[in-house]
Amino acid sequence: MKLLKNRIFLSALCLILAAAVSFLLLPRFYAEKSATVTVLRAAEDIPAGTELTENQLVSVEVGSYGLPEGVINDKAQLIGKVAQTAVAKGDYFFPQKVGDYLADALLDRIVKNNQRLVTVSVPSIAAGLSSHLLAGDVVTVAVFLESTADGQDSSPQVILYPELKSLTVYSVENAKTQDTAEMREQLEESQSGSSDPVAKAVTLIVTEAQAERLIEAEYTGKLHLIFEERGVIVHEQ
Structure with a gap:
């Protein structure tokens, strides 16, 4: 108890914790925020019912932090598929936006x-x-x-x-x-x-x-x- 009441000890403990946060946790946090991934977006407005081609897709590099889950980044999963809804230029592609058929086979x-x-x-x-x-x-x-x-x-x-x-x-x-x-x-x-x-x-x-x-x-x-x-x-x- 006497040790904890020692101001010098408490100051040193705070400095150690601050250093740990600064040198260990913060770099990892900012590294995750600065990491980038390549994703696919619509190169143009795509009406519902359109069969997707490679010309309608564009690869862009974006920050991975906060990227929505389920974004499709593989062209093979998009080319030849049918847009189930209208896709605006610049939009990401998600599984629910594409399918094998517009209505059914x-x-x-x-x-x-x-x-x-x-x-x-x-x-x-x-x-x-x-x-x-x-x-x-x-x-x-x-x-x-x-x-x-x-x-x-x-x-x-x-x-x-x-x-x-x-x-x-x-x-x-x-x-x-x-x-x-x-x-x-x-x-x-x-x-x-x-x-x-x-x-x-x-x-x-x-x-x-x-x-x-x-x-x-x-x-x-x-x-x-x-x-x-x-x-x-x-x-x-």
Whole structure:
């Protein structure tokens, strides 16, 4: 106790602690603050949905102190990826900003193939193949006409347009716009009558010309689907 009360001892102890901080801790602190790393930033404004190229990336040297976690510094993890959101010039790249697809693999492929999605209504249970139609199935869309285009009375006829054959089904919905495949599974599991697996609307993958013909056909007649073959569509996120 007497030793601690000695002013000379206390002064010496303070000097030793100050020296330790000055020569050991502070240099390490400033070294960490002055350390730099090379990171990737956007070289230009990049809209959402853009496939990233090397020209859109720029390497810059920045201080490592305070750098956000998760910043992507490897070009291999960015080139060929798709911007999920808009990236402003100078922004860092994070995993949540890029992905393999903008929406999913199927939608991206549809866009790249210059195809379209068109939804048509199903006028009856029979016209929609009852509850048997699934996404991925290939169908022909037949058009039932009760009268001719000029409005004159004529015998009803069924038209099979060449461009409306072998169309792929993207999705099938019931009257509540619920996926009928999910409703069918729920019905099988619960045996509940509340699930409705009957198709009321069908979305098809088509070309622009096929889309035009489908829309025209729906407003001039009634559509009836003819099953061709079973297929499978996988939505990869």
